[in-house]
Amino acid sequence: MASSELSNNIRRLRFENGEMTQQQLADKVGVTRQTIIAIEAGKYAPSLPLAFRIARTFNVPIEQVFQYEDR
């Protein structure tokens, strides 16, 4: 479940979007705050639909939210 190759900018994007809290983001994308915490910490790789929902919440392409490093 942990994904060291997948990094993300969710924390930065939250602060750039009116200092959105983890709970607010969780409510918008329909998951629990625990899941947002796990994704931000790189401990959980979200499903594609959830990744798209997060990107759409910030109005950015998915590549700006998640980066995959080939190791």
Next chain:
Amino acid sequence: MNRLQKMALYNLIVIAIVLLIVVLVVGLIYHYQGLQEAREAIPLAGLFGLLGLSGVLFRKKRGGTDFDERDQLILRKSTAVAYSVFWVAWIAASMTIWAVLRRRGTVRVDILPIMVLIGGLIVVTVQSVAILAQYGWGGKCGKQ
């Protein structure tokens, strides 16, 4: 802690307490009165039925999300691990009985329900431990 973690923790606490009570009572009766009387106390294991209350005690939240894709994945993985352990234990127990008693041996009729009970306890225990482990034992990642 979310609902799944609370249910897992509740299950482990109930199993630990009931197991302690059953072992103590059966052990004491065996010590003072003998094996036959001790067997009469085994129905105390019915207290494991308290496990069924977890769904009532920890109800789903109205509105909002309290179970998402990550929780679903954790539950699925934990269940798979639990049934794998159960299967290995079940086969090992069956083979051990066979190896010990050989072809002409017989198993008392009250052993089967106890085996089923132990099997169920293995599933619930391993599943609960796996759930708590995957959430990080309620640590930083497990906080709600």
